[in-house]
Amino acid sequence: MFEKLKDPGEKTLAFLLLAPAFILLALIVVYPIGKLIWNSFFDLRLSGEAAKFVGFENYALALQDPDFWNATKNTLLITVITVPGALVVGLGLAMLANLPFRRRWPVRLALLLPWALPLAFVGLIFAWFFHTEFGVVNDVLRRLFGLEPTMWLLSPKLAFTAICLAIIWKTSSFMALILLAGLQMIPKSQYEAAEVDGASKWQQFWQITIPMLMPSIIVALIFRTITALQTFDIPVTMTHGGPGNSTQTLAMLIHATTIDYLDVGYGSTLAVLMFLISLVVTGFYLKRIGGNA
Amino acid sequence: MQRRTLFAAAAATLMLIAATGASAQTKLRVFAGGSGQRPDLMRKLFDQYQAKNPGVTVEMETGGATSELQRQYLSTVLNAKDPAIDVYMIDIVNPAQYYGAGWLEPLDAYLGNAATALKPYLPVYASANVVQGKLAAMPAFADAMFMYYRKDLLEKYKLAEPKTWDELTAAAKKIQAGEGNANLQGLSIQGAPIEGAVCTFLLPYWSQGKEFNDASGKLTLDKPAAAKGLQTWLDMVDAGVIKKNVAEVKTPDTVNEFKAGQVVFAVNWGFAWDRFQQDKDSKIQGKVGVMPLPAMAGGKSATCVGGWQWAVSAFSKSKAESAKLVKFLASPEAGKFLAVEGSLLPTVAATYADADVVKAVPWFKDAGTVVVAGRSRPMSRDYGQVSDAIRTTTSAVLARTKKPEEGVGEIESRLRRVMR
Numbered sequence: 073m074f075e076k077l078k079d080p081g082e083k084t085l086a087f088l089l090l091a092p093a094f095i096l097l098a099l100i101v102v103y104p105i106g107k108l109i110w111n112s113f114f115d116l117r118l119s120g121e122a123a124k125f126v127g128f129e130n131y132a133l134a135l136q137d138p139d140f141w142n143a144t145k146n147t148l149l150i151t152v153i154t155v156p157g158a159l160v161v162g163l164g165l166a167m168l169a170n171l172p173f174r175r176r177w178p179v180r181l182a183l184l185l186p187w188a189l190p191l192a193f194v195g196l197i198f199a200w201f202f203h204t205e206f207g208v209v210n211d212v213l214r215r216l217f218g219l220e221p222t223m224w225l226l227s228p229k230l231a232f233t234a235i236c237l238a239i240i241w242k243t244s245s246f247m248a249l250i251l252l253a254g255l256q257m258i259p260k261s262q263y264e265a266a267e268v269d270g271a272s273k274w275q276q277f278w279q280i281t282i283p284m285l286m287p288s289i290i291v292a293l294i295f296r297t298i299t300a301l302q303t304f305d306i307p308v309t310m311t312h313g314g315p316g317n318s319t320q321t322l323a324m325l326i327h328a329t330t331i332d333y334l335d336v337g338y339g340s341t342l343a344v345l346m347f348l349i350s351l352v353v354t355g356f357y358l359k360r361i362g363g364n365a
Numbered sequence: 366m367q368r369r370t371l372f373a374a375a376a377a378t379l380m381l382i383a384a385t386g387a388s389a390q391t392k393l394r395v396f397a398g399g400s401g402q403r404p405d406l407m408r409k410l411f412d413q414y415q416a417k418n419p420g421v422t423v424e425m426e427t428g429g430a431t432s433e434l435q436r437q438y439l440s441t442v443l444n445a446k447d448p449a450i451d452v453y454m455i456d457i458v459n460p461a462q463y464y465g466a467g468w469l470e471p472l473d474a475y476l477g478n479a480a481t482a483l484k485p486y487l488p489v490y491a492s493a494n495v496v497q498g499k500l501a502a503m504p505a506f507a508d509a510m511f512m513y514y515r516k517d518l519l520e521k522y523k524l525a526e527p528k529t530w531d532e533l534t535a536a537a538k539k540i541q542a543g544e545g546n547a548n549l550q551g552l553s554i555q556g557a558p559i560e561g562a563v564c565t566f567l568l569p570y571w572s573q574g575k576e577f578n579d580a581s582g583k584l585t586l587d588k589p590a591a592a593k594g595l596q597t598w599l600d601m602v603d604a605g606v607i608k609k610n611v612a613e614v615k616t617p618d619t620v621n622e623f624k625a626g627q628v629v630f631a632v633n634w635g636f637a638w639d640r641f642q643q644d645k646d647s648k649i650q651g652k653v654g655v656m657p658l659p660a661m662a663g664g665k666s667a668t669c670v671g672g673w674q675w676a677v678s679a680f681s682k683s684k685a686e687s688a689k690l691v692k693f694l695a696s697p698e699a700g701k702f703l704a705v706e707g708s709l710l711p712t713v714a715a716t717y718a719d720a721d722v723v724k725a726v727p728w729f730k731d732a733g734t735v736v737v738a739g740r741s742r743p744m745s746r747d748y749g750q751v752s753d754a755i756r757t758t759t760s761a762v763l764a765r766t767k768k769p770e771e772g773v774g775e776i777e778s779r780l781r782r783v784m785r
Binding site: 118203227316317 | 764
């Protein structure tokens with residue numbers, strides 16, 4: 073056997089070289105996902121008796137659970153609002169940063185800063201911004217328009233809006249970074265040629281910038297959508313899902329079910345469902361836009 | 366010559382290493398809660414223990430500003446069966462949950478059976494630490510919700526301590542009108558979705574003579590009474606006694622605002638007394654009174670009992686040594702030290718009457734009766750879920766996103782499955 077190892081064929085060698093990576097991946101990716109799916113078929117509560125196999129009962133329960141649908145709705149809504157929101161703001165920022173400033177580093181730094189801040193940190197900062205008594209938002213509204221303080225984070229709609237604003241602020245800098253890289257790859261000569269042909273700035277934007285930028289936009293959108301579906305830190309720190317559970321996302325519901333309620337079986341079921349939702353959305357992207365790119 | 370010195374140095378080092386190894390140091394790692402649990406004083410207790418037991422080193426770990434955050438942290442560690450923590454501190458509502466999950470080592474084998482080991486302690490702590498007849502944990506220190514008030518303001522307007530929430534509303538309105546200060550709050554309670562909001566829900570409910578659960582842990586929610594209790598708070602918001610954004614108020618907010626002289630009456634835990642009287646930035650030192658909580662009209666005062674317990678991890682590698690440490694930490698002497706140094710409420714009845722304690726914290730003489738009359742929140746191995754249902758809904762009702770009746774209906778439907 074060892075004789076063979078001394079002079080392995082090309083196939084064996086390839087297999088041997090790949091094995092460590094494969095084993096590592098199996099250990100840290102395949103096993104946990106498999107275990108998660110396995111757990112989702114059990115009534116497994118750490119606070120209670122031994123695990124009991126229940127088949128698809130957890131799934132049936134989830135599909136009738138108003139909390140699950142509420143969290144799914146919130147997650148999808150956050151995705152639908154903040155992904156395009158961050159794209160628009162990010163594109164604006166990228167074009168601004170692409171202007172020929174004499175000193176570039178302060179602009180780049182300002183662009184990087186929100187991206188470098190930890191998510192939980194952003195959530196806490198925005199929670200203070202929107203605080204009824206001490207928040208800067210209410211203070212500005214009072215000084216400018218003499219408005220009575222608004223209880224931002226205590227009304228379901230306003231709290232949702234505030235969270236979306238925080239997410240857009242935080243994530244548009246990542247968008248801007250990717251788009252800025254894309255912008256710098258567009259050759260100047262194209263704009264010069266358009267100028268000669270008498271195209272307006274607006275026409276240049278739609279006819280040159282956007283098409284040339286499309287690959288970057290798609291990459292940014294896919295990344296952003298996947299993270300938007302996993303939204304957790306900002307709503308947790310801003311509202312903790314409140315008032316009631318009107319701003320609870322799927323990731324938050326899974327966290328509460330497994331960590332706070334210790335209901336690992338049901339929590340796994342919810343996680344599998346969230347995985348399926350992500351899969352559907354990503355598949356949709358790859359099919360619709362991936363083909364063109 | 367030089368070589369010889371080197372040899373000698375090496376030999377000395379080796380001997381030193383051998384000596385340290387030979388003394389067989391036991392290292393115990395203790396999770397001692399967050400700042401509310403006074404890790405500074407706990408460290409001193411550990412030092413006392415180390416001095417008496419030279420073979421033991423106690424390492425302290427702290428973290429988690431609130432009970433929920435500490436529970437989340439410990440869940441993660443214990444879920445992974447991590448032996449790194451030997452002893453940990455848990456909230457009074459948690460022994461049943463930790464026992465159910467198999468995370469704590471029952472102490473019967475080390476400290477004797479539950480009845481004997483817990484005999485010196487107040488009844489509510491003696492019962493909270495027994496799960497299915499086993500000694501699950503030992504009491505660290507007690508706590509309860511008290512009504513703090515501004516003695517100077519009540520005297521100025523010649524008002525007696527209110528006995529009902531209606532009397533309190535009237536008194537607060539009189540003082541607010543008389544002081545003419547728009548920022549002066551009549552009453553501060555906790556309405557944010559934190560553990561304290563569970564008590565905010567239970568206080569007016571209990572004081573109508575109602576029970577949340579029976580002895581076996583089954584839910585016995587009287588929905589009209591619960592809705593009436595929540596409505597009491599909303600009426601006080603409408604009367605301008607409680608501030609409008611009460612659903613944002615957390616325990617430290619009440620403490621800080623009362624300390625700044627912006628509140629007439631404040632519901633808070635016993636630990637706050639020390640903050641009001643000792644903190645350098647407190648504007649109300651010497652002006653604070655404390656009394657049992659008011660009741661609903663025709664009802665009886667009821668308070669929420671809190672407090673912390675020491676438990677030994679089921680995954681600890683030195684359980685016997687850990688149990689010995691817990692025995693010391695729960696002893697009457699340790700309780701007295703915490704009372705005198707940090708005005709933390711004792712769990713042993715006799716300590717309330719101890720001469721040194723009464724001298725250091727005179728109000729403990731009356732506090733004892735409040736703690737004894739206090740009631741504990743529902744004991745359930747699914748307490749995480751129970752607490753979440755109550756506090757989230759209470760906060761939503763106080764934010765006026767739900768009517769009290771709707772909120773109470775929601776609590777019932779969520780808890781019927783776990784509390785049966």
